[in-house]
Amino acid sequence: METYDVIVAGAGFGGLTCASLLASQGYRVILCEASGELGGSAGGFQREGYQFAAGATVGMGFEPGGYFNRLYGTLGLESPNLHSLERIMQIAMPEQTVDYWRNRKRWHAECERQFPGEARQIADFYDEVEAAGELLRYMTERRPFFPPAGLREWASLVPHLNPRMLRWAPLLTQTVGDRLRKYGLSEHSPFGTFLNGQLMDSVQTTASRCPALLGLIALTVFHQGAFAIQGGLPAVAEALAETFTAAGGEIRYRTPIRSIERQSEGWQAVTKRGEQLTAKQLVLNTSMHSLGDLLGEHVPSRLHKLVEAERQRAAWSAFTLYIGLQPDSDMCKLFGPSDAETWTPFRQVIGASGLPLSEGNQFLVSWLDAGPGSPGPTLTLSTHTVPEPWWDRTGYEQRKLAYQDKMLALLYERYPAVREHCSVVLPGTPVTFHRYLGRRQGRVGGYIPQGARSLFDAFNSRLGPDGLWMVGDTVFPGAGTLGASLSGWMAAERIAGKRFGYYSR
Numbered sequence: 001m002e003t004y005d006v007i008v009a010g011a012g013f014g015g016l017t018c019a020s021l022l023a024s025q026g027y028r029v030i031l032c033e034a035s036g037e038l039g040g041s042a043g044g045f046q047r048e049g050y051q052f053a054a055g056a057t058v059g060m061g062f063e064p065g066g067y068f069n070r071l072y073g074t075l076g077l078e079s080p081n082l083h084s085l086e087r088i089m090q091i092a093m094p095e096q097t098v099d100y101w102r103n104r105k106r107w108h109a110e111c112e113r114q115f116p117g118e119a120r121q122i123a124d125f126y127d128e129v130e131a132a133g134e135l136l137r138y139m140t141e142r143r144p145f146f147p148p149a150g151l152r153e154w155a156s157l158v159p160h161l162n163p164r165m166l167r168w169a170p171l172l173t174q175t176v177g178d179r180l181r182k183y184g185l186s187e188h189s190p191f192g193t194f195l196n197g198q199l200m201d202s203v204q205t206t207a208s209r210c211p212a213l214l215g216l217i218a219l220t221v222f223h224q225g226a227f228a229i230q231g232g233l234p235a236v237a238e239a240l241a242e243t244f245t246a247a248g249g250e251i252r253y254r255t256p257i258r259s260i261e262r263q264s265e266g267w268q269a270v271t272k273r274g275e276q277l278t279a280k281q282l283v284l285n286t287s288m289h290s291l292g293d294l295l296g297e298h299v300p301s302r303l304h305k306l307v308e309a310e311r312q313r314a315a316w317s318a319f320t321l322y323i324g325l326q327p328d329s330d331m332c333k334l335f336g337p338s339d340a341e342t343w344t345p346f347r348q349v350i351g352a353s354g355l356p357l358s359e360g361n362q363f364l365v366s367w368l369d370a371g372p373g374s375p376g377p378t379l380t381l382s383t384h385t386v387p388e389p390w391w392d393r394t395g396y397e398q399r400k401l402a403y404q405d406k407m408l409a410l411l412y413e414r415y416p417a418v419r420e421h422c423s424v425v426l427p428g429t430p431v432t433f434h435r436y437l438g439r440r441q442g443r444v445g446g447y448i449p450q451g452a453r454s455l456f457d458a459f460n461s462r463l464g465p466d467g468l469w470m471v472g473d474t475v476f477p478g479a480g481t482l483g484a485s486l487s488g489w490m491a492a493e494r495i496a497g498k499r500f501g502y503y504s505r
């Protein structure tokens with residue numbers, strides 16, 4: 001039996017962040033990763049010589065003072081090689097193609113062109129989005145432990161309260177839909193379709209169900225900075241892993257944790273090969289979805305409720321298409337003219353208006369120029385899908401083919417030049433995400449917010465008072481690489497009992 005200060009299960013963004021911060025503080029940390037890759041949903045993989053992005057592609061928070069910029073600074077890492085995107089992405093909607101600009105003036109000019117009747121109201125709404133930048137800074141600087149569980153955690157929030165934050169309090173009981181109505185905007189308009197597409201992409205739901213503060217923060221993130229990272233987000237995962245091992249941390253690949261159990265001195269984790277590891281602190285980056293499976297029959301009574309609550313929560317899975325392109329297929333040929341200033345590797349395709357923005361009717365297309373080792377660049381297409389039907393094995397192959405055909409048809413309709421350049425097309429389903437990332441039933445991207453107050457329903461990363469933690473996109477602050485990583489930072493600070501890095505008062 002081997003004993004550590006901290007065991008971290010899973011090398012996704014949450015696990016890697018927590019592990020590298022704790023190792024940098026002198027903790028003896030072991031990081032067990034089930035697969036042979038780093039980064040989980042934001043990792044990569046190779047097939048047929050091509051290098052693909054498994055899921056996440058859009059980099060956020062790398063601007064000066066942004067979340068990842070702070071994390072890199074705290075860990076003493078050099079900034080990754082990245083391209084700051086003036087044009088965040090292009091959105092191919094049913095009737096129009098919208099360029100989403102980071103710069104406020106340029107974005108307002110685009111709104112005047114695209115949504116002429118509503119441009120003034122949209123500008124007012126985006127003033128509020130921009131103001132929410134202070135909420136984002138508050139979250140990334142202060143890292144409040146939320147939602148508070150018990151009196152001590154409520155009390156711990158008090159020193160963080162800032163009178164300026166009080167202006168946002170009324171929005172705690174509103175949705176983004178409520179905010180749109182305040183500005184005389186509707187979800188059922190071309191602008192509403194655009195906005196819902198952005199919200200689906202970042203917070204997994206549309207305006208009428210999205211808590212206002214969550215939605216505004218998600219929308220402001222892009223306007224603070226959107227980035228294409230050389231080598232994709234896996235390059236960030238590799239940098240975190242390097243700093244972890246340089247600080248004395250130990251990574252074991254292909255080492256899934258199969259069960260966990262509370263012991264008198266802390267926690268025991270048992271690997272697939274039957275190895276027993278013990279530590280005072282156990283950090284799971286395996287998602288809330290599989291907490292019940294890991295605890296098996298040993299569910300301590302106070303965790304029962306949590307496991308039961310988890311089973312009631314809805315989450316999406318993803319259907320993905322991984323496309324290997326011919327070597328000479330550059331971005332400009334496929335997606336129309338762009339220059340260094342307006343270049344963006346990201347496109348969002350929205351099929352028919354009035355239909356749900358999921359199941360292939362809305363998807364993100366991300367370009368990865370994988371470098372000299374890959375036969376050519378690659379595309380990753382991803383759409384939200386309900387996980388359950390994919391587990392009916394009888395219809396599985398037809399369903400997979402139907403989704404592939406639907407998405408390719410829409411992609412070729414909006415970007416005809418892509419058709420001639422495809423060399424390889426590989427589908428990924430919820431079954432794939434279950435198998436390769438250990439995400440139960442293939443659930444990815446965190447929970448689907450269910451209304452104004454659903455922020456308070458978020459799971460807190462402290463699972464019990466006794467050294468069991470969850471980090472990643474199924475606990476506060478939720479989805480995306482930024483949210484998942486931030487949860488890892490928050491847990492590391494709670495474990496160490498102190499703050500790391502820059503912290504402004």
Ligand SMILES: Cc1cc2nc3c(=O)[nH]c(=O)nc-3n(C[C@H](O)[C@H](O)[C@H](O)COP(=O)(O)OP(=O)(O)OC[C@H]3O[C@@H](n4cnc5c(N)ncnc54)[C@H](O)[C@@H]3O)c2cc1C
Binds near residue numbers: 009014058482484
């Ligand atoms: C298709 C798709 C597109 C996305 N696009 C974006 C985007 O553009 N930008 C963005 O910021 N976010 C995006 N996201 C969301 C983002 O990728 C995730 O929210 C985030 O990466 C999740 O990180 P995590 O810490 O929860 O860990 P995960 O990514 O879930 O990784 C968990 C890791 O734990 C390992 N593991 C699981 N079980 C065990 C076990 N029992 N023992 C040991 N190891 C285990 C897994 O192998 C995996 O490596 C996207 C997600 C998907 C699915």
